[in-house]
Amino acid sequence: MQIVDGEEHLTAASLFCGMGGFASGLYEAGFQILWANDCDQQACAVFRHRFPDVRLIECDVGALGVAADRLPPVDVLAGGFPCQSFSQAGARGGFDDPRGETFFEIMRLVEEFVPARRPRLLLLENVPHLLYGAKGLWFDRIQSALRRAGYWFRRSSCWVVNVKDATSLPQDRERLFLVAASKAHFTYNPFKPPVGEAHSERTDHVPLETFVDRSRPQPESEYLAPENKYYKMIAHKMAEGSEDIYQLRRSYVREKADGLCPTLTANMGRGGHNVPFIRDTWGVRRLSVEEVARLQGFADPENLFPDLPSPAKYRLLGNAVCVSLATLAARACKQALEKQTR
Numbered sequence: 001m002q003i004v005d006g007e008e009h010l011t012a013a014s015l016f017c018g019m020g021g022f023a024s025g026l027y028e029a030g031f032q033i034l035w036a037n038d039c040d041q042q043a044c045a046v047f048r049h050r051f052p053d054v055r056l057i058e059c060d061v062g063a064l065g066v067a068a069d070r071l072p073p074v075d076v077l078a079g080g081f082p083c084q085s086f087s088q089a090g091a092r093g094g095f096d097d098p099r100g101e102t103f104f105e106i107m108r109l110v111e112e113f114v115p116a117r118r119p120r121l122l123l124l125e126n127v128p129h130l131l132y133g134a135k136g137l138w139f140d141r142i143q144s145a146l147r148r149a150g151y152w153f154r155r156s157s158c159w160v161v162n163v164k165d166a167t168s169l170p171q172d173r174e175r176l177f178l179v180a181a182s183k184a185h186f187t188y189n190p191f192k193p194p195v196g197e198a199h200s201e202r203t204d205h206v207p208l209e210t211f212v213d214r215s216r217p218q219p220e221s222e223y224l225a226p227e228n229k230y231y232k233m234i235a236h237k238m239a240e241g242s243e244d245i246y247q248l249r250r251s252y253v254r255e256k257a258d259g260l261c262p263t264l265t266a267n268m269g270r271g272g273h274n275v276p277f278i279r280d281t282w283g284v285r286r287l288s289v290e291e292v293a294r295l296q297g298f299a300d301p302e303n304l305f306p307d308l309p310s311p312a313k314y315r316l317l318g319n320a321v322c323v324s325l326a327t328l329a330a331r332a333c334k335q336a337l338e339k340q341t342r
């Protein structure tokens with residue numbers, strides 16, 4: 001807890017903060033963010049632009065230290081650690097990949113706090129395949145590490161969720177949230193995944209058209225030239241199907257059915273054809289940065305970024321925790337903290 005302007009606030013910190021998907025959700029739920037860390041210069045530039053009052057330590061997480069960096073204790077430590085090595089679509093190196101190993105940096109930092117000052121809740125985020133990969137060994141390692149550090153944690157402390165099912169955003173994006181509760185503060189893990197009636201009002205879909213602006217032309221550079229091979233592939237598919245969103249895979253075009261946007265990924269930063277396409281009156285174009293930002297739950301997309309090249313904006317947006325999901329998870333953590341049992 002921290003007193004700000006005479007009021008008590010729950011506190012949080014964000015490791016692997018990126019452009020601040022988790023931070024936005026935590027703020028929305030009423031937390032004060034005391035500090036954050038990321039090593040990516042462009043992510044940090046955006047985070048600073050969005051959260052000028054938060055202490056951002058820009059360095060490799062391995063160089064971060066509780067004493068050296070004078071990190072204050074917090075109620076919730078959020079960590080959307082890199083997911084590439086756990087993803088079904090990736091190389092699946094798990095903890096043998098340096099990106100997967102970053103999970104253990106979270107644990108190292110947690111254990112640098114004395115038990116009574118450790119975060120009351122750890123709120124982690126990754127891909128659902130983390131639960132099943134390596135025949136369950138990845139999950140076992142995570143569970144053992146959390147328990148060793150003095151946390152209540154088991155499979156039922158996890159929330160597997162799709163953005164399209166839990167929020168009003170029409171994006172097909174499946175994620176995993178893991179919440180561990182400190183034994184120094186709780187006699188059991190009070191976190192309950194935010195499912196069921198209490199949250200059902202959030203599942204009315206807002207139509208995709210609300211997020212996509214077909215009423216005015218985008219800059220010419222956003223449109224595919226008719227002689228472009230991707231234009232031909234997409235236009236051919238569009239002639240067969242509806243006016244929905246289309247996504248280019250390596251050698252074919254996939255239509256995304258049911259008025260949903262496909263998972264928005266960091267690959268979008270690697271060039272035009274990784275970004276989903278739509279047709280409007282002026283041609284076939286990729287979704288704009290603002291449209292992608294809205295589909296990731298960021299309010300006020302026009303003021304989200306400092307001056308950055310657009311591939312960086314797409315990459316950072318694809319990497320972000322969807323703000324609407326982060327908000328639901330943060331609210332569930334707040335409810336759990338209100339049930340503190342020690």
Ligand SMILES: C[S@@+](CC[C@H](N)C(=O)[O-])C[C@H]1O[C@@H](n2cnc3c(N)ncnc32)[C@H](O)[C@@H]1O
Nearest residue numbers: 016017018021022038039040060061080320321
């Ligand atoms: C999936 S993104 C996280 C998104 C973020 N949690 C959010 O709230 O929107 C993973 C982030 O981890 C950062 N990262 C990866 N390896 C890191 C390391 N060794 N040290 C610090 N940050 C790292 C990346 O720069 C990236 O921003």
